[in-house]
Structure formats: C-alpha cells, structure tokens
Amino acid sequence: MNSSEVIRIAWGALLKNKVRSLLTMLGIIIGVAAVIIMIAISAGTEATISEQITSLGSNLVFVTSNFSRGGMGGGGGQTGGLVYDDAFAIADEIDGVKGVVVEQSSTQTVKAGNVTLDGVSILGSTPDFPSVRDMELEDGRYFNQSEVDRKQKMVVLGHSLAQELFGDSDPIGQQVTVGTTRFVVIGVMAEKGLVGDVDYDARLYMPITVVLQKFTPTQFAKIVGDRVRMIYVEVDDQDNLEDVIFQIEVLLAKRHDVALDEADFTVTTQQDIIGTQEATTAAFRSLLAWVAGVSLIVGGIGIMNIMLVSVTERTREIGIRQSVGATPNDIRWQFLTEALLLSLVGGLIGTFIGVGGSWLFGTVSDMRTVIVPTSVVVAFGSAAIVGAFFGFYPANKAAELDPIEALRHE
Amino acid sequence: MARRTIIETIDLTKIYGMGDARVAALDGVSIHIETGEFVAIMGPSGSGKSTLMNILGCLSRPTGGRYILDGEDVSDLDKVQLAAIRNRKIGYIFQSYNLLPRTTALQNVMLPLQYDRIKERTAEKRVALAAKMLKKVGLAERIQHQPQELSGGQQQRVAIARALINDPVLIMADEPTGNLDSKSGDEIMNLLHELHQQGATIVMVTHDPEIASYTQRTIHLRDGKIEKIVHNGANEHKRAEKRSEK
C-alpha cells in the first residue's frame, strides 16, 4: 500500500465521522489560532512601544536624579541630586555630546485673541530640545541660549495648539497669554503625534528659566531650588555612547562629591529602556506562548482520547484487516495517519483562523497586530508533532492487537 | 490435475494458559489435505475446531508440532510473515461475514488488495478484479451496496468474493452458514461446491451433519484430538444430484 492510499483510507475513515472529527480537531484549531493571535498581538504591542521610544530621539542618554537623600517632603531643602548647572557642565566639558536638554513642565491656561484653552501642558526646556528630542520646527525658530539666560518671554507652539489658537492665520509674532504673563510666539513645531501618552502637538514650549521663575509653585521651588529631575544628553555617535556615559558619571560624581557606587543620579540609555521594555514583552509573549502551548497539548490529548475510542470501536475492523493480510505496521500507519490528518487539518484551519483573526483584530480594534511568520510555522509544526506524539500510543495499541481476539470483539 | 499437498500438520498442539489454568485446545493433531479437497471439521463445542482453523489459517501459531502449508513450514513465522501468507494464500469465510460496515461491496472485496504489495496492480485493475469476483458470486448488480443494505446470504457472498480475490490456495470457512436461514445456507453451500468443482481446496467447520456429509471427508475432533475421519465420497455425488433436481 503506498502512502497516498494510506492517506486516502485515513481520510475516508475521518469523513465517516465528520462531527466527531471536527470536535476532535477543535482543541488543535483553538491552540494553533491562539498561538498565532497572541503572538501577533504581543508583537504588535512591542513594535508600537519600540517605535515610540525611538521617536524620542536617537542616541539619547538620560541622567536622572536620585532623590534618595533628604527627600521631597523634607521641607528644608535636600542634598544631592542634579542641579541646573550640571547640564551646562556636561555640555561644556564632555566630548561627543551633541546637545543637552533640561526640562521642567507645568500646566497653564493659554489665551490668544478670544480663544482660551485650559490645562495646556507647558514644557520649559533649553535650546537643544528640538535636536535632542528629534523634533522639527515647521515655522519660525526655537529660542537660543542667551534668550534662555535672559528669561525672555517667548514661546514655540505645538502643531495642533497653533491651529487651535490661531486657526489659519500665521501665529509668528503674535501674542499669547500664559497664566497672566504675555509672550510672543517665535515658532511652530512640525507635527509629531502621540509618543506614549504624551501629545507633543498640544504642548507649548518656552525657556526653562521662565517656567522655573513663573510657573513653578513657590513652595515647590523652595524645596527644589535649581534642582532638575532629568537631563537629556544627545550623543553625536552611537559608538561614543559608552564613553560619554562613563565621562558623565565621573564628571557628576566629582561635581557632587560622591563615590560612583553611591551616586545621587542614574545614567540610562534609550537602549536600556527599549531593552527593559523588550524583556517585559518577551516575558509576556512567552507566557502567552505557554498558555497557547498548553491548549495545544490539551488538543493533543483530545486526539489521543478519540483515537483510543476509535481503536476500541474499530477493533473488529482491525481484526478483519489483519485477517486479509494487514501487518502490524499497516495498522499502525493507518491510525497514525488518521491522528496526523486530524491535527494537520486542525492546524490548517487554526492557521486560517489565527491569521484571519489577527488581521481582523488589528483592523476592527485599536490594538495593533503583527503576524509573525515563524509563529505560524511553529504553531502548525507543533500541531503536527502533537498529532504524531498523541497518535502514536493508540496506533501502537491497534497494531499490537491479536487478530483472533480482534475478530472476536463484540 | 496433479494433486499436491496443501496442508500437512504433524503433532500440532495449542496450549492456553499455565499451571492449573492450562488448557490443551489442540493435543497432537496430524492431518493431511491435498489440492482440490473439500474437508469438513466437526466436533462438540470446545473440542478445538476454531483453534485448529485459526492455526491452519495462519491467524495464530501452534505451541507445538509443525504446520507445512503449500510446501512451506509456517510454524515459526513471525507476525509480518504470517500476514503475508494470509494475504496471498488464504481466503477466509467467517460465520459472521466480517465485512467492513458502511463500505461498499466493491471496497470490501478490494480490501485484501490493499495489502498485497503488488505494485503492478493499478487502481483500475483492482476495481476490475473485484467486480469480476462479485460477478462470480452473483452480485454483479450489488457492487455499490453497503453491507447493511444486503441480506445475510448476500453479505456472505461478498465475503466469499473477498476470500477469492487473491486467488488463494486454501479457503477456510468457519461455520459459513451458521447465521443463515436454510435457503440462504443452501445457496452458500452451492456456491462453495461450485468453487470446489472449479478446483478450490476448502476446509470448513460445521455443526450440521448433513452439510458435512456433502464434503469429501469429515474430520471429527474431541478434546483437541482427532476422534475419527469419515470419507463421504458417495454423498458428494448425491449432493450433485440433489442440486440438479432443484
């Protein structure tokens, strides 16, 4: 008997019990579809996150304050942590630094003509901000260092904020009122969109010195003084990253007069953040894969169960086949082929549902899905392995039946 | 036609169980059957008829003695070799037909061809051969019927067609009319006699002395031993006459 004949016979046997075959395949179908859909969802999430992190700017180094000593609620000021001048020191003294930005944010009411907007997010920064954070200006310019030093009342508007305040008319040179202070608009940012949950287009940008002077609650300012929470450093070249990080650490440790291993600041890179993020999603992904894998195994046990029932039910048939010359191997292959067909057809249906479902999910919901080809291969391959593995025991049982006993069955 | 020995058994034994549960189902059976013979096996229940049939049909192996089938000693063959012998040399007819349910008569008759390992036999040749066999047993009109759509007698004919398809040297029939009414039973017996007339070698178990008397020889078993062998030469002639009267 050649293999195409074996397959044809096994196929015929499965068709004789259509409903049962379908129910048997259900476990495999769900398992395979689950693997594909879950991996598509986590790959989609991962892609979105790493795109967002990358869009923060390239070759970024984050220097963060550790407010471990003293503490925010201390009232009497604190020791340690980053100060505003640290940023200038980094920019001036370290080679390979392309730009340094310090940020301070606030929320204010903004007025222009007869338009009033409440709760506008204000971002005070230093001149390198557009370069470091990968932002472009659509119109006008960003403020320069001397304007920052002189606490000039100038603002740059986010793309959608400009639209809301001035509609189609040119905002450059116009006046806006932030809180109670009047500012002149010197630039408009190009569209950037959402990064994480921050809408860069709805923000208003001004010199950090102005934010510290005007829009930081006095109580808070008293505590914080000229301390900053984070300094963004843009490095000119990826290859210099390690070197720059080391120099920053040495420089700041010296300025703060602390040992490196008890520094009051932390230096991280964008890669670190992406790496952490990837580790999280990878853990999430492997959890999903395990869950889906378990459902595949459950599906395999379903196949074994039905195949065992099938062997018992068809003991007589096995005896008949043996009596006309079927060898143990013929019988083994017949049942193994049935189990394999069940899992392969189930795997195929599951693949269609998984790919279709992932696509549908990405289309109708706001969740992003990326169909990972290897997940399809792995899911389908595992279905086949599961079929072979769980089909083997029943097939062996069938093959080892004694012809006389099999014929006497029932 | 030159006679040759098909079945030769020497001191065949079959022992089931051990110790107190030990049963000698066959206890030193030596028989000799030649081509073209029609032999009946009779005996009380438990005398070892089915056990003997199973060994002669290569469905099981003796625990002692030799069995030479068609010149080949098959006593010590393994499962795979026995399967090949069953496929090529033996055609079975069972009391309960043993057809595959929900499978057409044609497919049932073709079943032994699935395991014949003859590559030259194409699908068309197999179908043609099976159709020819069904025609031979008078079921040319029923080849697409499934067992549940056929009468008992018709099902037994399908089983006979299946037994014949690989042109066996030996036909084994274990109470072939046991499940049939007397009319269908007669028809099956007529068919077997026809095959015998065409040269087939048949060994048949029966409980019916009349049916046995139409064969050439009856081997009587008791307690796993041959009690006697009766030659029914004249009766076979009588059977032919009886048939022509019908």
Ligand SMILES: Nc1ncnc2c1ncn2[C@@H]1O[C@H](COP(=O)(O)OP(=O)(O)OP(=O)(O)O)[C@@H](O)[C@H]1O
């Ligand atoms: N698988 C077995 N295990 C143990 N003992 C068995 C087995 N098969 C048959 N026997 C015993 O062997 C003896 C012969 O059995 P066998 O089936 O050959 O009798 P039989 O002549 O065919 O009887 P019947 O006319 O009832 O069919 C009996 O005593 C039976 O109990």
Ligand SMILES: [Mg+2]
């Ligand atoms: Mg019996």
